[in-house]
Amino acid sequence: MTSHTMSVADAIRARRTVRHYLPDPVPEAALDALLGLAVEAPTSWNLQDRSIVVVSADEGRAGLAWATGGQPQPQEAPVVLVFVAETQSWRDDHSDVYEQARSGGAWNEEFIAMFSAASQAFQEDLDQRGLLREYAVKDAMIAASFVMLAATEMGLATSPMNGWDEAKVKKVIGIGDRDDLAIALLVSVGYPAEERRHPGRRARDRVVHRESYGARAAENAR
Numbered sequence: 483m484t485s486h487t488m489s490v491a492d493a494i495r496a497r498r499t500v501r502h503y504l505p506d507p508v509p510e511a512a513l514d515a516l517l518g519l520a521v522e523a524p525t526s527w528n529l530q531d532r533s534i535v536v537v538s539a540d541e542g543r544a545g546l547a548w549a550t551g552g553q554p555q556p557q558e559a560p561v562v563l564v565f566v567a568e569t570q571s572w573r574d575d576h577s578d579v580y581e582q583a584r585s586g587g588a589w590n591e592e593f594i595a596m597f598s599a600a601s602q603a604f605q606e607d608l609d610q611r612g613l614l615r616e617y618a619v620k621d622a623m624i625a626a627s628f629v630m631l632a633a634t635e636m637g638l639a640t641s642p643m644n645g646w647d648e649a650k651v652k653k654v655i656g657i658g659d660r661d662d663l664a665i666a667l668l669v670s671v672g673y674p675a676e677e678r679r680h681p682g683r684r685a686r687d688r689v690v691h692r693e694s695y696g697a698r699a700a701e702n703a704r
């Protein structure tokens with residue numbers, strides 16, 4: 483594993499989408515560290531309504547290559563992480579989380595009672611509006627972002643992937659029959675076999691607005 487010397491800002495700047503990988507495996511300790519950082523990502527109401535399926539066996543990666551219509555990443559990268567959005571897991575018992583918050587002194591009893599009730603009401607409202615999937619996907623995407631940055635710091639390359647057939651991905655990871663689970667993103671992880679240049683970003687004043695959409699940062703700074 484590369485020594486950890488990169489700042490978050492450096493990792494953000496250095497990360498590139500890498501599509502070709504060396505066959506070298508990702509050391510188990512590095513993968514473990516990466517997954518530990520992934521689950522540090524915040525989630526709405528701390529519901530932690532996303533899971534990560536680590537696919538590293540040949541069969542699973544071949545399945546994901548099929549599910550992605552032959553993208554090179556699952557064929558070449560030693561690991562593909564599948565970020566699963568759990569649209570219904572807010573209904574589960576969360577006392578394991580509340581117990582940690584209680585014993586760590588993060589939340590007191592009163593707060594836990596309020597938070598628990600408010601989060602359920604919030605989710606019920608999402609359910610009514612058909613937004614459960616969207617909100618679980620948001621949480622999964624933040625975890626995926628954390629993974630991409632943490633991997634960069636470890637000298638590992640990544641590629642986010644949207645290009646897949648959801649039913650096929652679900653089948654490959656053994657949830658073909660689960661309507662309550664959705665696929666948010668695939669992220670390949672491995673050592674790069676190519677150097678990618680920065681493909682460019684639009685000018686800051688085209689994408690950053692102050693106070694209202696369309697109000698350019700530069701105009702407001704005057």
Ligand SMILES: Cc1cc2nc3c(=O)[nH]c(=O)nc-3n(C[C@H](O)[C@H](O)[C@H](O)COP(=O)(O)O)c2cc1C
Nearest residue numbers: 497498499501553641642643644645646678680681
């Ligand atoms: C949500 C998301 C899905 C993406 N899906 C794919 C994909 O399926 N295949 C692929 O080769 N690149 C995919 N990309 C990579 C983008 O093409 C890449 O991020 C973009 O060109 C900017 O390059 P950079 O990541 O090196 O800054 C995806 C990126 C994002 C954020």
